[in-house]
Amino acid sequence: METKSEQIKTLIGLNDELENYFRNTIIPQLFVDAHLILRKFTPPAMKQFSLKMEDVGRPMADIKDNFRFPSIIENVKYVIESGELLEKEIQTTDMRWYQMNILPYLVAKEKKTDGVIITFVEITMRIRDLREQEKLIAEHEILLDTISHDIKTPLTSLGLTIEMLRKIPEKGMGKFPMLLEKVESSLIKMKDIIYDLTESRQSEHRYNAIEELLNFEHIMEDVRLTLAPQIMETGAIIECEVCHSEIVFVRRKLRSVIFNLVSNAIKYALPGRTPKVVLSTSNENGFTTISVSDNGRGIAEDDLSKIFAKYERIAKDVEGTGIGLYLVKEIVNLAGGHITVESKINEGTTFKVYLKNQV
Template sequence: MKRSSPEIDNDLKGAFFENAYSPFVILNRYMDFVDVNQAAVTTIGIAKENFIGKNILDIFPYLEGTERYNSYKDVMKTGISTGFDELMFKGENAEIRFMSRAFKIGDYLGITTLDVTNVINTIEKLKTAQTSLKEVNENLQRKNKELEDFSYVAAHDLRAPLTNLKSLLQMVLNSDPTSNDFVPIVDKMKVVTKVMCDKIRALNEVIAIKSNFSEDKEEMVFSEVMSKIKLSNSKEIIDGRTIIKEDFSSCPTINYNPVQLQSILQNLMSNALKYRHPKRKLSIKITTKEIDGKLTLTFKDNGLGFEQNLADKIFRLFKRMHTHVEGLGIGLYIIHSVINRNGGDINVNSKVNKGTEFVIQFK
């Protein structure tokens, strides 16, 4: 049986309802709707005649048993107003976020709301902009640090051969071209000049990679990329009697820049071939899998390895763990730069005469 309620005072109705911009409703002690204003009708999308006399749980069944519903009943009992912030309502015409306040008016419960959708959206946009600005700032700080480190290493590593070349030139100027000492000095100048040229060429390569860093990505198949790398290193692979085991079954593809992915795998392969152990066949194992929600590539070899306490230095520019073969120490630096620039991470585990394992987590 529908419970009836007396008509609410017209003065209260006029003051509280009809001129309100936001939705307002009045309920009796049974939580039945006594009246609603036009803003509530428009927002909720239910005709006014379908409100009046209906219980609040008929219109909003999800309120049953909630803190909000119980608070409304407490207001009727105690007369103490209560409020809620950042509520969500999905009507036929819109999705709004609002603040709600419930208060007692005579023998009735008044509920007034304030649409704060635009305010909250603006705040969220500001938070997003702030986060974006923070990321840009952190990126600039990282780039500045990289530039400082790069400049320091470049200057430091070029200073020594330049000083040597200057000394050798002075020796040439002070020596007799017909003496037996002249030729060895010139030969040393050739060696030092080559070292300088190689390092300058390497620096140019690094600068080119950093300057032309592309964020263009496409779906890459690991097995196809590795096939190209094995083909380009076929002579070294055969010479080292290399055994290569691949398992890309868990994560066969990756969305990545093609040139950068090939550079990463090529440098890892080149290092493994270059620093293989002379007393055993080179064995390389490459796998991909998902770890902690991130695509992870593991590249493991049984080569010469190095002391694990040097692991934090291996990715530095011109840093080399072994000097018995030719190299400038830029391959791992490039790998590290590319992976970090893409938001990933690379770690290395190694043991002397046992081998090295690189673990790359892509973003």
Template sequence: LDTSNKNLDISNQKLDTSNISLLRINGDLNNFVFSASHDLNAPILNIESLLGLLNSKLDIKDAEVIKLFGLMNKAVTNFKSTISDLAKVGAIESEDPDEHNENFVTIFEEIKLALSEKIKLSKTIFHTNFRKKEVRFAKKNLRSVMLNLITNAIKFSAPHRIPEITIKTELKDGLILLTVKDNGLGISKDQIENVFKKYQRVNETVEGTGIGLYLTQKIVNAAGGKIEVACNEGKGCTFKIYFLA
């Protein structure tokens, strides 16, 4: 018995050492991602400036050249978005969030204002029922979660119908539940498992970096919550986010 206990103690010590090592490696990787995303900003901004300068200096009339310039500018824009998303991921992994009681309605109104042009162009209709008004959460993180879900709902709207987004909050089983439901394109059953994976795009016909929902899940999980999704292809998706009450 003594020998077994000693062996168990040794195994536990090795496990603790391995966990500490993994935490250190994970921290180093997060710091690298955060630093690299910032270091890449300067060169991509230089490329963007040079493209703009070149475009202004040249009298471009050739349709093929104009098309190439458009593709280059689009590539730069996409790369900037990816860098920005990487910086957000690195920040979430390493930061100690400043949590306060935040109001869902206030955050929603701020997002509507920020997306006013997209909402107007898409003719998006909102249905809201904020039965639970507040949650203890970092404001910028709550805004990021709601913004990602609402932006996705508009982006992946079905072309043959007006986008409708239903947002509601309630207290359920001792947790605060935020539900965001849309009537958009939905996601196929074989793609549903990829929804929260980094750089995975479940619909190749719509532009994106494939990191928004990964980022959303990271934020929610880091705060002790969880996120679920249910989709019907061609009918829309329902996202449920559970926050600690």
């Protein structure tokens, strides 16, 4: 058995190791005990949250404003009482975003939580990048769709006109056939350009369409980060019931599908009701299904057939472009799947995406 002096020496050594860790880590971290007293913090926390050495030993209630996050004490209490890890995205007054992880500090012998360790990881750039990526994806799809649909129609009409001109007898117009041939040649070149931009290079231009084995939870995490401002502003509750986690699909396409459905669920919330979105996955008859349900304002039965049309906007009081659901349907249909919708006014809406399983 160790003598008392040996035990003290061991404790001093462990404390030195802990102090060394806290001094050298580059991530803002805090240790708060079970009585909600700040016991330690890393140097980066001193800079980010204006902490001073004199704050060590003070109650969190006295310095909570330093963190610019009103419910931090309630979150700490929850982790101490439940012993569960808590993760949240928080935004500071200087508009920076952080992933806040509150981990229970467990005392193994006594089997109780003796405090928490709070870690802050800045995710501002990740959120900005994800939001910009979603914007670019939408703009890219609109451009390709405009080329392949809107421009093809007048080109087809021009081709028919040329055919009609061929059948008109023209006397005394020796150059007419030559001019007609030039017009037709230009038409063919234009069609070739359109084809090159759409069908023949579709796999290159549409999202860099490379299928891979994806983890649905990871896709959902990206979407949740992208929508962090909306989630925080509305207090939206996002729940996942994942029965089938692995999905073979194009990462950016799947993220865009989930992003648009979850974004709409939050956007079209019923006034006075906290938005709640429940996502679930399963396998059904050779399809991976993704269900997105909300408790929002719902969609009238007469409007259900319109919501997937390009630029169609049912609710004029909510900001939008009318392309989100159109893009979702295009992505799903092009992959050999389909999407369904069920809705009740003032109760909510459920979209169900069917993605064909890879053999």
